[in-house]
Amino acid sequence: MSRVRVLFIDAYDSFTNNIVSLVENQLGVEVTKIHIDSYVGDLATFIQPFDAVIAGPGPGNPEVLDDVGIIASLWRIDETHIKPVLGVCLGFQSLVCAFGGRMERLSRPRHGISTQVDTCGKDLFNGLTDFQTVQYHSLRANLGQPEPSCIASEPCSELTPLAWDLSDPSGGPILMSVKHRLKPFWGIQFHPESILSSSEAKNVIRNWWLLCKKWNQSREDLRGVEKTQSCSLNNDASGDTYTVDSLSPSSMPATPSSENSMSSNTSYTTTRESSIAENYVHTAIPLDRLTVSDIVHRLELQNDEFVVLDSEQRLMANLGRYSIIGQVDRITTKLTYQAGNGVIKITTAEYTALEQVGSLKSALSYLKNYLNQHKVENGYRDIPFWGGLMGYITYEGCLETIGIPTQTHANRDDMCFAFVERSIVIDHLHGVVILQSIKSGDEIWLQSTSSKLLGTSPTTSIKPATPEALISRLPEKSSYMSKIDRCQEEIQAGNSYELCLTNQAAFKSRKSPSCTSWQKYQTLRALNPAPFASYLHMNSATILSTSPERFLNWARPTLDEHGRSLSVCQFRPIKGTVQKTQILPDGTPHGVALQEAMQILSTPKETAENLMIVDLIRHDLHGVVGSGNVTVPTLMQVEEYATVYQLVSVIEGSIYSTPALSSRTSGIDVLASSLPPGSMTGTPKRRACEILNTLEDEPRSIYSGVIGYMCVGGGGDFSVTIRTVFKWDDEDEGGNETWRIGAGGAITILSDVQGEWEEMCGKLGSTRRLFKE
Ligand SMILES: C=C(O[C@@H]1C=C(C(=O)O)C=C[C@H]1O)C(=O)O
Ligand SMILES: NC(=O)CC[C@H](N)C(=O)O
Structure with a gap:
């Protein structure tokens, strides 16, 4: 039949x-x-x-x-x-x-x-x-x-x-x-x-x-x-009794999902002996008292391009176990894309190639194939990253994946990934540093790097530094409030159900060798500890992020009991924000304590805000992993961060796929189908983004995109680029540089205009504190 x-x-x-x-x-x-x-x-x-x-x-x-x-x-x-x-x-x-x-x-x-x-x-x-x-x-x-x-x-x-x-x-x-x-x-x-x-x-x-x-x-x-x-089509079924059992549900059982596929009682061999598998080599050494900052300093990475996905300031037991340092040097291959021009640029030590791909979505397919060609199967099992692509996608790049055209800015990449071959993973839970390389025959680098780390006693020689802001451009209250009104008018008219309105502040500061980007990042992460913090300097972008929000993580695939490849992916959207008690400079307390925050975060306004994004992400995920493979293990849990309480949900999907390598569905397909992050758009996503484009004064740029990695072993992890300070080199001028911070919040029909203004200022304040104003 x-x-x-x-x-x-x-x-x-x-x-x-x-x-x-x-x-x-x-x-x-x-x-x-x-x-x-x-x-x-x-x-x-x-x-x-x-x-x-x-x-x-x-x-x-x-x-x-x-x-x-x-x-x-x-x-x-x-x-x-x-x-x-x-x-x-x-x-x-x-x-x-x-x-x-x-x-x-x-x-x-x-x-x-x-x-x-x-x-x-x-x-x-x-x-x-x-x-x-x-x-x-x-x-x-x-x-x-x-x-x-x-x-x-x-x-x-x-x-x-x-x-x-x-x-x-x-x-x-x-x-x-x-x-x-x-x-x-x-x-x-x-x-x-x-x-x-x-x-x-x-x-x-x-x-x-x-x-x-x-x-x-x-x-x-x-x-x-x-x-x-002609016949009567009257089909009034009133009074009929139906046997619903005659229906045949065809659901594929949702696989129980776990937060992390790594076993929590992992043990490491903390020896200096290297294991070699194909072109993968690694060495594990004890972390001892080394910090991420010490490692960056000892390897002299700070003045060059590099990436750190930094979980050192672990806030929650189940988040932020690993920090990953990706080394980027002159010969590192980079894959970049500018929204609107349809071309992916591959820059290697020997050549630069341009490939017409059409859109950022296709650029991500290109990256998927690229990783398949560089696949590593025998990396160090107990860590999530063995090498691979590390980088970011801007909000405008994300918009292109949902068919919203955007303007590009010359010299600025809307997608920028480095193919990181040499990396350092720190397991903060077990106090171990894993040095690894996917370059063939790279044992010498392993040896010299581990000697540098084991060498002298740990001291933090790069001091955090606080930049002085010369000229600041801050959000304008009346303009922001009138935009909140306009969001609510759109919602009244049925054009949207929720809109994440944002705006940006800009800070000019003097370029100085005693206050480098890395030093600024050191200050920021101390002021605003966050589970998904990161530092990135690549091409013309510098990103100092203290993001509390995981966008998407997917585990390295394993085989399930039916011989299918299975990778569990996870979204962790935050929606619902309350300021924690803080003492303002004039001595008055502001914000609320946990108990009151729990009450506020369980009101219809906050739960509706969160629910809409959970349903939106379920939709994005269903679109890739198919019916019956999406679960919501955590719905609206209150979490405490440095300056705010937030309402967090967890949505998981089981990515099953066929053995054929080229057609295998992977976390990268989930990524490509879920951008921009729903928590930064509102819903319905496409219409929300179109409306926000007309309301917001400037491109969101790095803010509100994603930053993270895609591993050669098949896993991946991205955070939402919020609570982030960033700059583009082309704005450096007369010895000054311009740092930008975006901030915003979800507007619903239940939003209070003054409350939303304060919420946005609170989020901005969490990173604005970096600057001496
Ligand atoms: C827009 C921001 O944050 C987003 C909006 C939130 C909210 O409306 O409650 C919470 C977390 C983020 O998804 C921001 O930090 O600038
Ligand atoms: N969810 C919907 O389909 C909404 C329909 C219509 N736009 C309304 O807001 O009433």
């Missing part, structure tokens, strides 16, 4: 793949996805191979043709070509508009809010009790009924209401579901696929499917007996 197929029409939403996953898992069907503006020729003909259609959620207004595209035509398909349709949110609203309903703005948009839905207990809701479910909408469908009821009436006599949200007496009833009286059209305003929606809400999908099957069967029967007269 051929597999049942469902067509999903995606209105560029950031929850689409979660619905696809729910449908595939619950119904055992195959879902094909197209966009609202995909060219399909005649829609009626196009949908014929499908058993049913889902018209998805999305930004905008169903009365605006550009926002719904071909969804608007679904409802006009003639009787002979008609197929069962489920409209979800925007799709539901479009159904209502097609049959006489109107849209109006909610007085209080409902984004990431979980409420009870009261149902008629029939049809889509047959056998289901009233349930909790999440909503994401700004607009409300109005059927012109004086009171909420489940009986169709003028002026929308073709639509039968099936469910209402009556939880907000002052805001009034909100229509949650309808069906068409004669045609096989159903709609739901709520989001059953959200991680916080109840299983009862999810069962609506099963009920819909039973109704579809029944309708399709009656259509078949009619065709079978070749009835010539």
